[in-house]
Amino acid sequence: MxxxxxxxxxxxxxxxxxxxxxxxxxxxxxxxxxxxxxxxxxxxxxxxxxxxxxxxxxxxxxxxxxxxxxxxxxxxxxxxxxxSIDEEPPALEGVSVRDDLVVLVDTIRRRGLAKRTSAVLRQIMAALQSRPELWDHYHRTVIEARRQQVYEVLSRGVRTGELRDDIDLEILGDLFSGPMLARSMMRPGTTLEEGLSERMVDAVLEGVRKSV
Incomplete structure (x- = not known):
């Protein structure tokens, strides 16, 4: 190795x-x-x-x-x-927290649909344990930017009253992105159909929306 x-x-x-x-x-x-x-x-x-x-x-x-x-x-x-296989962070409208979260989750879905991206990312995930410096740099320059974008959307949702304010936003971010990452990265061949991102986001939002 x-x-x-x-x-x-x-x-x-x-x-x-x-x-x-x-x-x-x-x-x-x-x-x-x-x-x-x-x-x-x-x-x-x-x-x-x-x-x-x-x-x-x-x-x-x-x-x-x-x-x-x-x-x-x-x-x-x-x-x-x-x-080379990483896309620029998607542009968000900044109006609806739900719609922005769908855009972010759907970015993961579309990446999973690309054979090249999926194959390379699975290879990288399998090899990173022996390359902590490589993983650290990729995490800081790519993954952290994605996480920050999710965090900003969630923070806005708390400020606008769309989301409850008693939930750890880091954990909440993982709840939105984790299921799609698991499907696209850990389960090759799993169907990543249109509308899946909306269903995942709505499933989580059902439990974290602020009561009116």
Whole structure:
């Protein structure tokens, strides 16, 4: 198993990967080809531990040195792979808490419908236990932003009287997003039909709406 920092090469920490290296500008085409290669290999059933820098370079049709000029190791490359399948946070209307929650939960549903996204995320979840630094960085730069968006919607619901004010909002956020994450990530092949997000949100809201 590859240790954090990568046995495949550089041992620079994950944070160092987000600092632009000096020298010639990077080729977007090469970066895209490498990321697409990793995604294809994962879709075909390779695990993260199976993917050495040498194998990725060979399949992408570039030299190993080309990869090391861009990423200090495999973990840093995987961060860019993760970012490539992540969507921008959805725009919210900010009027109805219920409608905004449906938008957020449906983002998870639609991500689960995408074969590529689902396959990669399942691979990442399976491998993150041996890569805590990679998980920490992804959590802080991607997942935490999603959680904060949910928290802001719930906080607004409490202020406007749409939601009860006696519930831990962190737990409440998990109640809204958790069921869809479980279906899309932990149960491959489960139907993620239209309208599922609305039903999940309404099921939770039944118990947390403020009584009138």
């Amino acid at each position: 590859t240790a954090p920092g990568g046995v495949d090469g550089g041992a620079e920490p994950v944070e160092a990967a987000i600092v632009q290296r000096r020298g010639r500008p990077r080729s977007v085409a090469v970066d895209t080809a490498v990321v697409e290669t990793v995604l294809h290999l994962l879709e075909e059933g390779a695990t993260i531990d199976d993917l050495s820098i040498e194998r990725i370079a060979r399949c992408a049709g570039v030299g190993k040195a080309t990869l090391y000029r861009r990423w200090s190791g495999k973990d840093q490359l995987m961060l860019d792979v993760l970012r």
